[in-house]
Amino acid sequence: xxxxxxxxxxxxxxxxxxxxxxFKTARLSLFAVMPADRTDSPLTTLLFGILRRGSxxxxxxxxxxxxxxxxYGTTLTIRNYLHGxxxxxxxxxxxxxxxFLPSHHxxxxxxxxVTQLLADMILRPLRDPDGGLRADAVEKEKQSLIDSLRSxxxxxxxxxxxxxxxxxxxxxxYGISIGGTVEGVAAITPREVTDHYESLMKQLRLEVFYTxxxxxxxxxxxxxxxxxxxxxxxxxxxxxxxxxxxxVPRCEQxxxxxxxxxxxxxxxxxxxxxxxxxxxxxxxxxxCNELFGxxxxxxxxxxxxxxxxxxxxxxxxxxMTKGILWVSCGIHSDRKDEAEAAIRAQLxxxxxxxFTPEDVELAKLSLLNSYRQMEDSQNSMEAFAFGRLMNRTAxxxxxxxxxxxxxxxxxxxxxxxxxxxxxxxxxRGTLADDGGEEEYFDD
Numbered sequence: 319x320x321x322x323x324x325x326x327x328x329x330x331x332x333x334x335x336x337x338x339x340x341f342k343t344a345r346l347s348l349f350a351v352m353p354a355d356r357t358d359s360p361l362t363t364l365l366f367g368i369l370r371r372g373s374x375x376x377x378x379x380x381x382x383x384x385x386x387x388x389x390y391g392t393t394l395t396i397r398n399y400l401h402g403x404x405x406x407x408x409x410x411x412x413x414x415x416x417x418f419l420p421s422h423h424x425x426x427x428x429x430x431x432v433t434q435l436l437a438d439m440i441l442r443p444l445r446d447p448d449g450g451l452r453a454d455a456v457e458k459e460k461q462s463l464i465d466s467l468r469s470x471x472x473x474x475x476x477x478x479x480x481x482x483x484x485x486x487x488x489x490x491x492y493g494i495s496i497g498g499t500v501e502g503v504a505a506i507t508p509r510e511v512t513d514h515y516e517s518l519m520k521q522l523r524l525e526v527f528y529t530x531x532x533x534x535x536x537x538x539x540x541x542x543x544x545x546x547x548x549x550x551x552x553x554x555x556x557x558x559x560x561x562x563x564x565x566v567p568r569c570e571q572x573x574x575x576x577x578x579x580x581x582x583x584x585x586x587x588x589x590x591x592x593x594x595x596x597x598x599x600x601x602x603x604x605x606c607n608e609l610f611g612x613x614x615x616x617x618x619x620x621x622x623x624x625x626x627x628x629x630x631x632x633x634x635x636x637x638m639t640k641g642i643l644w645v646s647c648g649i650h651s652d653r654k655d656e657a658e659a660a661i662r663a664q665l666x667x668x669x670x671x672x673f674t675p676e677d678v679e680l681a682k683l684s685l686l687n688s689y690r691q692m693e694d695s696q697n698s699m700e701a702f703a704f705g706r707l708m709n710r711t712a713x714x715x716x717x718x719x720x721x722x723x724x725x726x727x728x729x730x731x732x733x734x735x736x737x738x739x740x741x742x743x744x745x746r747g748t749l750a751d752d753g754g755e756e757e758y759f760d761d
Contacts (some may be wrong), residue, residue: 320693321714322703325538330522330552331545334703335537336529338696342418344429344530345696347410348436349704350522353556354405354491360463360498361514363398364506366407367459368451370396373438382435389431390414390423401708402558402639403491409436410697415531429532430540437544440524443515450512463503467495471574478580478745479646485570486584486741487561492640523552525707529696555708560641563588567739573746578630579651580745583661585737587641597713600638601721602729607636609681609730610668611645616681617664617673618645628657639709643737651747658742668734671727678727689719 322336352362376382386392392413399406413432416424444452471477480495487493497503524545528537563586587603611618611634618632632647649657667673692698692715702715713721 320699322699322706323534324707325534327526327538327542328545328549330548330550331524331526331541333538333541334525334527334707335534336527336699336703337531337534338529338693338699339531340693341530341696342415343696344413344415344528344532345410345700346413346429346432346436347408347527347700348440349406349408349525349527351401351525351555351708352405352407352518352522354400354403354494354496356494358514359405359494359496360502361506361511362405362407362518363497364456364459364463364503365451365511365515365518366396366398366409367462368455368511369439369443370394370409371455371459372444372452373435374442374444375438376435377444382439385435389428389435390419392428392432394435398496400492400494400496403556404558404708405496409439411436412696417531429536430543433540433544441519441545441548446508450508451515453508456506456508456511460503460506463497464500467497467500467503474574474576474578474580474745475646475648478582478743479644481570481572481745482582482584482644482741482743485568485743486642487640490559490561491556492558492561520550521553522550523555525704527700527703529699558639561586561740563738564740568741569744570742571744571746573748575749576745576747577749579649579654579747581629581647581649581654581657581661582743582745583645583658584740584742585643585665586740587643588736588738597711597718597721598724598729599733601718602725602733603636603638604685605678605681605722605725606668606730606733607634607643608685609673609677610634610643610665610734613681613684617667617677618647618661621664622647622657622660626656626660628653628660632657632661642740654744654746662739665734665737669731669737671731673727673730675727678725678730681730682722682725685722686719689715689722 320336320338322334325333325335327333371379372382376385386394392411395410397408411432413428416426416428419426419428444455446452470480484493526541610616611632618634622632623629628649630648632645635644645661647657692702706712
């Protein structure tokens with residue numbers, strides 16, 4: 319598989335380069351990684367949305383989008399999310415490779431144009447005459463963020479998962495809302511956002527990624543030119559701490575006027591996850607999770623959904639950064655106790671070794687297939703490289719696949735035995751559940 323090369327362009331900017339000939343497009347991404355903070359993260363979320371609305375060269379969202387169209391339909395997306403105890407904001411641009419431009423535009427510096435556009439959004443935002451970030455852009459982005467916060471409850475699956483995380487990790491950076499609250503966002507002033515921008519630019523560290531056909535020298539040159547002269551004193555990213563096992567499991571319930579209930583459970587990985595940086599142990603946990611609730615014929619799917627018919631969907635996820643196992647399912651609200659018992663029974667089966675070697679082999683094949691598919695997506699290749707960066711691991715995809723192949727039945731059972739019950743959140747639907755398709759396929 320394609321390897322990623324990392325080069326420090328300056329103390330504040332590191333380039334991560336992956337060469338691939340599989341696509342007619344290239345992907346350019348810019349990541350800002352900051353400590354998650356209850357006060358600063360909402361300001362950061364708001365700020366990067368404002369920066370996306372224009373720069374000195376393209377002083378409105380319409381003009382910026384017109385420039386993207388001129389750059390042969392380049393697309394630009396923004397993401398805000400938590401990675402462990404860090405708040406990550408990214409801009410990602412998908413652009414046509416220069417060699418596939420029409421012949422009369424082959425000499426167009428498409429790579430340089432897109433790179434400069436990304437850099438200008440960060441380094442040269444549009445300002446009012448008093449030097450502050452443009453007030454009308456601040457107000458528009460505030461309203462957009464408020465609308466987003468209010469709409470979270472409309473996606474009941476995401477809302478329930480968010481509430482589980484907030485309850486489970488209350489008091490930890492991982493438990494905050496990076497968007498803040500409606501009231502908090504409404505009270506933010508343009509001066510506060512400007513001051514936050516000025517402070518952030520003195521200590522920001524950027525990780526920039528390129529996945530495509532251009533040469534390393536070419537990509538290095540355009541990124542170096544775009545950020546030349548910018549010399550902050552970057553801070554280190556926060557080292558994520560494992561989630562501690564609670565003295566007593568927590569349980570909360572909330573009623574909502576919807577038809578389908580959402581049941582979310584979590585477990586702490588406990589002392590078994592103290593070897594989080596051992597790739598062999600990580601492989602065992604990954605196979606364990608795949609068998610439990612990820613692969614097509616997982617234990618949760620096979621027994622809780624298909625055999626018992628207790629839920630519309632039921633799947634698991636493993637946060638290897640924090641050491642947390644999650645399960646999410648959509649159910650008839652009056653079957654909550656049955657569904658909870660069935661889910662816990664399947665984890666107990668894993669812990670007791672009540673599964674076959676064939677089950678483990680199927681889980682390993684499912685995981686290995688996801689690694690093989692990585693080369694079919696620039697986003698997946700970038701995500702793998704970014705995960706290695708954040709978790710400070712050095713294994714290649716091939717090395718991780720070798721560790722997965724070596725996982726045994728006993729390895730899976732040992733990983734499962736480390737899980738300790740932590741938190742349960744139940745969003746109880748108060749309306750009659752008619753089994754409607756719109757919630758059955760709720761994501």
